[in-house]
Amino acid sequence: LAKRTKDDLLQGTLDMLVLRALQIEPMHGWGITERLEYGSGRALQVGQGSLYPALYRLERQGLIKSEWGITENNRQARYYELTAAGRRHLAREQRTWRRMSRAVNLILEMSR
Amino acid sequence: VTDDDRLEAEIEFHVDMQTEKNIRQGMSVPEARRDALVRFGGRTRWKESVRDEYRFAWIADAVRDLRLAARRLRRTPGFAAIAILTIVLGIAASATVFSFVDGVFMRRLDAAHADRLVRIFVARTKGEDGAFGMGAYRLLRDRAKSFDTVAAHYSTAPLYVAANGESSEVAGAVVSASYFAALGATPLLGRVFRADEDAIPDRDAVAVIGYGFWRSRFGGAAAVIGGTLTINGRPFQIVGVMPEGFLGVVPSQSVNEIWIPTAMFRVGYRWCDALSSDPGCTMAQIFARLAPSADIAQAQSEVATLAADLHALSDPDQRQFPVVVEAARGLDRTQQRGYAALARLLGASALVFLLITCANLGGLLLAREIASQRDIALRLSLGAGRGRIVRQLMTEQLLLAAIGGPLGIVLSVGTTGALSNFFALDSEGYVHVYDFGVNARSVAVALLLSAGTAIVSGLAPAWWTSRVDPADGLKSAGDGGRTGGSGVRALLVSLQLALSLVLLVAAGLLTRSFDRVMAQRILDPSHVALLRLRPRLVGYAPDRAQTFLRNASAALAELPEVQSVAIARGVGFIWRANGSAPVGERTDADGKDDTRLRIEYGDVAPNFFATLGVRILRGRDFAETDRPNTPKVAIVTESLAARLWPGQSPLDRMLVLGGKRFLVVGLVPDYRLPAVGEPPPPMAFVAFWQSSFEPQIDARLAIRVKGDPRVAMPTLRRAIARVDAAVPITETLAMDDQIGGSYRDVRLSGAMLRWSALLAVFLSGIGLYGVVAFLVGRRTREVGIRLAIGAPPGRVVAGFVRQTLTTITAGLVVGLLAAAGGARLLSTWLFGVQPLDGVTFLTALAGMTLVALIAAYLPARRAARVDPAVALRAE
Numbered sequence: 001l002a003k004r005t006k007d008d009l010l011q012g013t014l015d016m017l018v019l020r021a022l023q024i025e026p027m028h029g030w031g032i033t034e035r036l037e038y039g040s041g042r043a044l045q046v047g048q049g050s051l052y053p054a055l056y057r058l059e060r061q062g063l064i065k066s067e068w069g070i071t072e073n074n075r076q077a078r079y080y081e082l083t084a085a086g087r088r089h090l091a092r093e094q095r096t097w098r099r100m101s102r103a104v105n106l107i108l109e110m111s112r
Numbered sequence: 113v114t115d116d117d118r119l120e121a122e123i124e125f126h127v128d129m130q131t132e133k134n135i136r137q138g139m140s141v142p143e144a145r146r147d148a149l150v151r152f153g154g155r156t157r158w159k160e161s162v163r164d165e166y167r168f169a170w171i172a173d174a175v176r177d178l179r180l181a182a183r184r185l186r187r188t189p190g191f192a193a194i195a196i197l198t199i200v201l202g203i204a205a206s207a208t209v210f211s212f213v214d215g216v217f218m219r220r221l222d223a224a225h226a227d228r229l230v231r232i233f234v235a236r237t238k239g240e241d242g243a244f245g246m247g248a249y250r251l252l253r254d255r256a257k258s259f260d261t262v263a264a265h266y267s268t269a270p271l272y273v274a275a276n277g278e279s280s281e282v283a284g285a286v287v288s289a290s291y292f293a294a295l296g297a298t299p300l301l302g303r304v305f306r307a308d309e310d311a312i313p314d315r316d317a318v319a320v321i322g323y324g325f326w327r328s329r330f331g332g333a334a335a336v337i338g339g340t341l342t343i344n345g346r347p348f349q350i351v352g353v354m355p356e357g358f359l360g361v362v363p364s365q366s367v368n369e370i371w372i373p374t375a376m377f378r379v380g381y382r383w384c385d386a387l388s389s390d391p392g393c394t395m396a397q398i399f400a401r402l403a404p405s406a407d408i409a410q411a412q413s414e415v416a417t418l419a420a421d422l423h424a425l426s427d428p429d430q431r432q433f434p435v436v437v438e439a440a441r442g443l444d445r446t447q448q449r450g451y452a453a454l455a456r457l458l459g460a461s462a463l464v465f466l467l468i469t470c471a472n473l474g475g476l477l478l479a480r481e482i483a484s485q486r487d488i489a490l491r492l493s494l495g496a497g498r499g500r501i502v503r504q505l506m507t508e509q510l511l512l513a514a515i516g517g518p519l520g521i522v523l524s525v526g527t528t529g530a531l532s533n534f535f536a537l538d539s540e541g542y543v544h545v546y547d548f549g550v551n552a553r554s555v556a557v558a559l560l561l562s563a564g565t566a567i568v569s570g571l572a573p574a575w576w577t578s579r580v581d582p583a584d585g586l587k588s589a590g591d592g593g594r595t596g597g598s599g600v601r602a603l604l605v606s607l608q609l610a611l612s613l614v615l616l617v618a619a620g621l622l623t624r625s626f627d628r629v630m631a632q633r634i635l636d637p638s639h640v641a642l643l644r645l646r647p648r649l650v651g652y653a654p655d656r657a658q659t660f661l662r663n664a665s666a667a668l669a670e671l672p673e674v675q676s677v678a679i680a681r682g683v684g685f686i687w688r689a690n691g692s693a694p695v696g697e698r699t700d701a702d703g704k705d706d707t708r709l710r711i712e713y714g715d716v717a718p719n720f721f722a723t724l725g726v727r728i729l730r731g732r733d734f735a736e737t738d739r740p741n742t743p744k745v746a747i748v749t750e751s752l753a754a755r756l757w758p759g760q761s762p763l764d765r766m767l768v769l770g771g772k773r774f775l776v777v778g779l780v781p782d783y784r785l786p787a788v789g790e791p792p793p794p795m796a797f798v799a800f801w802q803s804s805f806e807p808q809i810d811a812r813l814a815i816r817v818k819g820d821p822r823v824a825m826p827t828l829r830r831a832i833a834r835v836d837a838a839v840p841i842t843e844t845l846a847m848d849d850q851i852g853g854s855y856r857d858v859r860l861s862g863a864m865l866r867w868s869a870l871l872a873v874f875l876s877g878i879g880l881y882g883v884v885a886f887l888v889g890r891r892t893r894e895v896g897i898r899l900a901i902g903a904p905p906g907r908v909v910a911g912f913v914r915q916t917l918t919t920i921t922a923g924l925v926v927g928l929l930a931a932a933g934g935a936r937l938l939s940t941w942l943f944g945v946q947p948l949d950g951v952t953f954l955t956a957l958a959g960m961t962l963v964a965l966i967a968a969y970l971p972a973r974r975a976a977r978v979d980p981a982v983a984l985r986a987e
Contacts, residue, residue, distance in 0.1 A: 029122055030129040050153075052119065053161045060173075078122050 014046065014054050015063075016097065019082060019090040022064060026081035028071070029055060055080060063089050119162050127152055177507035184508060188480065194878060195476055196516040201871050202469030202565060203520025207550065207558040208527040209455075209462040209864075215548040216451045217442040221361065222547075224296030225401075229440040230259075230408060232398040232415060234423075234430045240446045242394065242433065246374060247425035249288065249396045255418060258411035259400040261294040263287065266395045267362045269380040270542075271370055272649050272840035275329050275341035281842045282325060283542065284343070285360050285368040286380040292320075294401045295361060301326075302337040302352035310373040317376060319348040322369035323356040344379050345650045345838075348372065359545055361399060362444065367545050394427040399440060412437040453940055454857045458864055460937075461615060465868045466565065468611045472875045473569035475604040477509065479886050481573045488580050502574045509566035517562030524558065525550050534860055538853050540843045572600050601883050602919040608876035609923025610930060613960050615869035617931035620952035621938055621945055622862035628944035629855050630848075634781045636725030639675075640847035641821035641828060646810045646840045654807035661811050664835045665717075668815055671831055673824050678723035678814040679800055681715035690714055691805060693770030695756070711752060712793060713769060715808065717800035721747075721780060723816050731763045731778035738799040745799055746774035749782045752794035769796060772804060814847065821846040858941045873960065876923075877967040884916055885971035896980040905976030912972035913965070920964045924957065931956075 021027070021035045029051055036046050058064045063086035069079040082090070127148045134144030152158075185192040220226035232252065234242030244252075249264040256262065264287070271284035289310035292298070299320065309316040319341065321329075330336045340347050360368030372380055374396070402411060415422075419435040442448060481488070488501060532548045630637070645664060647657035665677045682690025694708035718734045721727075729750070738745050746767050753762035767774040774796075782792035798804045800811075817824040825844055832841055845853075852859060888895070895908055935947035945952070 028125065030126045033126075050158070050161075052122065052158055053164075056119075056162050075125065075128075076121070077125050078118065 013097075014050070015058060016090065016093045017044075017046075018051070018054055018058065019063065019086055019093070022080055022082045023087070023090060026069075026079045028069075028077040028079050030077070032080070058086070062086075116159075116163070119159060123152070123155060123158070174507070177504050178511060180504060181508040181511045185511065191476060191480060192512070195473055195512050196519070198469045198472050198476075198875060199513055199516025199562060199565060200520040200523060201875075202466045203517050203558050203562050204523035204527060205465050205868060206462045206561050207521055207524035207554055208531060209458045210557050211524065211528045211548045211550055211554045212458060212531060213455050214551065214554055215442065215546055216448055216455060218553070219442050219547060219551070221295070221440050222357070222359075226440065228260075228402045229294070230400055230402060230411060230437050231440050231444065232262075232400060232435065232437050233445065234426070234433050235436040235445070236430060236433050241444065242427060242430040244396045244398055244422060245394045245425045245427075246377070246396055248394075248422040249374075249398055251421055251425060252398060252400075252415075252418065253288075253290070256400075256411070256414055258403055258406035258414045260403045261290050262398060262400040263291040263294040263361075264374055264396040264398050265291055265361055266374075266377070266380065266397065267360050267368060270842055271343045271372075271380060272345075272646070272842075273341055273343050273370060278329065279342075279837075279840075281840060282369050283367055284370040284372065284380060286374055286377050287371050288374045291361070291371070294399065297354065297358055299352035300355040301334060302350070304352050305371075305373045310375045313375050314378060315375065316373060317346060317348040317379075318351045318373065319343065320352040320354060320371045321350055322354050322358065322367075322371075325369040326353045343370070343372065344840075346379055348376075362397075367543055394430075408437055408439060451857075454861060457861050457938070457941075461618065461861075461865050461868050464611050464615055465872060466561065468608050468615075468872045468875055470565055470569040471604045471608045471611070472879050473509075473512075473565065474572045475601050475608075475879045475882060477505070477570060477573040478576055478601050478604070479882050481505070481577050482886070483889075485580060488577060492580065498578050501577055505574055505577060506567070506570055509570040510563065513562040513566035517559050520562065521550060521555055521558050524554075531860075534856065534863075540845075540850075540853075542843070572604065576600065601886070602916075605876065605879045605883050606919050606923035606926065608872070608879050609920060609960065609964060610927035612869065612872035612876045613924060613927030613956060614931045614934060615865060615872050616956040616960060617927075617935065617953060618938060619862065619865035619869040620956050621935060621947065621949060622858060622865055622941055624949065624952055625942045625945045626855060626858045626862050629851060629858065634726055634783050637847040637851055639817055639819070639821060640724065641815045641817055641824055642812065642843065642845055642847055642850055643815075643825075643828065643841055644810065644812045644843040645832065646842055648809045649840045650838055652809060652839070654803070654809055657809040658801075658807075660836050660839060661808070664832045664839075665813065667831045667835050668813070668828060671827060673817045673819060673827065675816040675818065676719055676723040677816075678720040679717035680720060680812045680814070681800060681808060681810070682812060691770075693805075696768050709755070709794070711769070711796060713746075713796045713798055715800045715804070716797050720797075720800075720814070723814050725816075726780055726783070729779045729781060730761065731776070733778060734797075734799045734801075736801075738802055740802050742802075744772060744774045744802055744804050745777045747778035747780055747797040748776055749780055749792070749795045751782045751792045752796055753779055755794050767796060769798075770805060774798060774804070812843075821848075855943075858943070861941060873963055877963050880916065880920070880964055880967040881971055883919070884912055884968045885974070887915065888912055888971055888975045891975075892978055895975045895978045896982070899976075899978060900980035908975050909969070909972045912975055913968045916964075916968045920961070920968070924960060924964070927960070928953070928957065 017036055018032055021032045021039070024035070027035065032055075033046050033051060036044055055064070055066075059066055059080070062083060064080050065083055066078050066080045068076055071077050127145075130148035130151055131141075131144045134147050135141060139147060149155075221229055223229060232244075234244070236242055243266075244264070246264065249262070252259075253262040265285055267285040267287075269284040269286050270281050273279065273282045273284075287305075289305040289307045292304040298304075300323065302320075304320055305318060309318050321336070321341075326332060326336060330339075336350055336353065339350050341350060342348070354371075360371075377395075400411075402408070415435050415437050422435055423431045438445065443451070491501060492498065528548045528550055532546045538544055645661060647660055652660065661679065665679055668674050668677050680690075690713075692710055692712045694710045696708050716734065718736060718738075721733060728747070731747070734745065734747070746769065748756075748762050748767065756762070756767070757765060762776045762779055765776045767776050780797070782795075800808060815821075815824075815828060817828075829841055829844070832839070898908060899905065931953070932948060939947055
């Protein structure tokens with residue numbers, strides 16, 4: 001099931017989720033994976049490999065930026081951070097998503 | 113760290129973290145590692161996918177930039193239109209000039225494997241390059257190993273052809289049998305010459321005709337092969353028809369429509385007996401196809417070893433010059449030298465014009481960048497890199513160039529066509545074909561130039577943009593913001609004004625020069641028809657020819673539309689002398705170091721001066737009573753008289769010319785307009801009917817008519833044909849056209865500069881207008897306040913105009929100095945006008961000042977219409 005969720009996770013949705021995770025605090029790729037897994041109550045498991053193309057894409061689009069940093073275990077890791085443009089983009093995406101999911105819910109819960 | 117290394121490190125880290133987590137959850141170390149790798153999935157695949165993200169990133173970026181650029185341009189259609197128009201004009205001008213230069217210097221012949229074709233000629237240091245005798249051609253053909261095929265031709269042979277009951281002059285060529293093979297040309301119908309048809313003099317009267325001639329004279333009938341036509345009175349058999357578009361080997365000189373073998377030279381060339389052993393008869397021009405194993409350097413060194421033998425069979429006078437092998441590119445070297453100065457002038461004016469377009473475009477772009485300063489500051493503060501913003505700007509410029517460049521090329525297709533037509537008629541009325549059309553090379557150059565224009569004109573705006581301070585830019589959206597860009601804009605406008613003034617002065621000088629040429633104060637070329645009668649072509653003896661000439665001119669004089677008829681010897685320009693001879697007795701014994709003054713002379717009949725509208729200053733015209741058996745008489749020009757008999761009357765003096773004695777009976781003004789720095793050449797005229805040097809046979813006629821000489825021409829031809837239909841009438845044209853043809857480089861450079869100057873003035877006007885409009889827009893608020901507290905609107909307007917005066921004055925002063933410095937470069941084309949011609953300079957300056965003031969006043973006037981209430985509320 002986890003595999004299917006990953007495959008079905010649309011690219012736009014993954015981008016939004018990554019941005020949302022980074023809204024909380026700057027973090028590295030592994031941290032994002034963990035955050036999304038726990039944040040979704042383990043319902044979502046991001047395909048670990050597919051995360052990196054998304055990160056590079058978002059960075060190129062200027063929505064996030066990155067720099068090398070040190071983890072609490074003293075290891076070097078690449079930390080990602082939202083840019084102003086990323087923040088605005090996320091807000092827009094969230095609004096759209098909420099509208100969409102409300103609409104879908106209304107239909108699913110329609111009384112006969 | 114490259115992106116690949118970075119990704120590798122990130123993946124490594126990620127897998128390590130998963131492994132540690134697995135171990136914490138109780139897996140063994142190897143198991144934990146394996147599981148982590150599996151979870152991550154195909155490393156290579158992800159790496160590849162990430163790599164795609166940045167490998168194609170620039171394409172995605174470019175597409176986005178392009179879309180953004182297109183959107184911005186659509187939002188400002190006025191700006192886009194002017195920017196594109198500017199590029200179109202600049203590129204069209206440069207592409208036209210480049211096509212001209214390409215046609216003159218670089219273009220290959222229209223032949224198969226044209227890169228293997230070479231020309232072989234005697235490289236004289238001055239004047240026309242030398243040709244060879246037929247013997248020299250045969251020697252080269254038989255002995256030179258560097259060539260596959262050697263061909264001889266004489267391609268400017270006007271042949272008088274009668275075919276299908278119609279006779280007229282046709283541009284012919286006398287060619288060796290190898291000519292067609294060397295060009296890789298095959299006939300459309302029939303065949304070309306066999307080698308044996310080009311071996312025995314005067315035996316094989318065969319001809320190949322051109323497509324156009326075939327269509328117009330024979331209606332394109334295939335039965336033409338084997339038919340006959342008459343060339344200069346001799347019947348020829350038609351053996352072949354060349355395909356459409358085959359114009360010969362020097363189309364720039366004459367579009368050949370009929371070809372005959374060199375063995376028939378005597379029919380096509382009458383200046384000397386080409387087939388005799390006379391080595392002075394050197395009319396054969398030679399071209400060759402290189403052998404596959406040879407290159408030009410080898411061919412050159414081989415020909416150098418044969419040079420002495422080749423000279424022995426050609427004109428002995430050209431013995432001291434080298435025989436040169438040169439790639440057949442562009443026009444021949446003689447013409448190239450003739451056009452070199454013109455090409456430089458046109459190139460320089462196109463360059464100046466391109467600079468103006470760059471300055472104009474730069475000013476426009478800068479204005480827009482300044483206007484959108486707030487937008488830029490916003491983007492900068494949102495984290496967009498400056499590099500990104502500059503790149504966006506450059507994308508926009510390249511988009512403008514990508515639209516304007518091709519449009520400019522399309523426009524230049526029209527202008528190069530006009531240019532080719534411009535060169536079509538020469539001073540003898542012959543049609544020339546110049547291929548100045550747009551080709552792949554000129555398209556490539558034009559595209560490069562448009563990209564270059566975009567980049568150069570983007571420099572100032574890019575520099576400005578890179579200096580925008582986000583904080584400052586956001587604060588100062590309205591008035592009072594940074595004006596650093598305005599200084600640059602003022603500079604660009606000054607530059608435009610200066611360059612435009614230079615073009616304007618150059619255009620003015622050349623226009624005045626050609627006006628002087630046309631005015632020809634001493635003669636009146638309007639209403640004069642010119643034609644040449646050539647009894648020599650049909651073999652008339654002098655007596656018969658002279659009787660014909662007298663009868664023909666009498667018949668012409670009786671026509672109601674004819675006012676008077678003049679007869680002169682010689683070819684080309686009717687006033688031009690037809691010979692030159694030394695003046696005075698021999699100064700040396702052996703005839704080697706003859707230091708006598710050598711002057712030009714012309715044989716002219718009575719009424720010559722009256723017909724051309726030239727006043728005889730003193731003495732008399734030639735008269736019918738000046739016969740071969742009466743004393744020889746001459747009329748001299750003022751400069752010759754001043755030279756020989758300074759301060760005294762030339763009348764009744766004895767002029768010794770070419771060893772013959774002439775009684776001077778008249779004095780006429782100097783005619784030829786010398787270029788600046790050249791004195792008028794001294795000249796003499798001798799009586800035509802006295803046949804002082806050679807018996808008269810051919811003659812050039814100038815006929816003053818009522819009305820348009822072009823319209824009268826058929827009537828004139830018919831009148832002559834009634835006297836003797838067998839005599840060829842050639843070189844028919846109006847004298848206006850002849851002068852135009854002789855001075856076409858003045859006309860061409862004048863026309864080119866006039867257009868450039870006009871457009872340049874227009875563009876700089878727009879540039880100045882933009883600057884003032886911008887200033888006014890910037891300070892609407894301030895203007896509002898000043899108007900509200902009662903400042904007179906007129907003073908506000910004047911204030912804005914005054915602000916630009918420095919810009920205008922600086923531009924005009926620099927322009928004047930540059931024009932004064934550059935004007936001397938034009939002296940080759942200045943006839944009767946000094947380079948520092950006051951009238952031209954003052955007119956250009958006044959015109960430019962007027963345009964500048966109007967361009968500054970129009971937008972400034974808007975300041976007076978500012979509504980204080982609206983302006984103050986605006987923020």
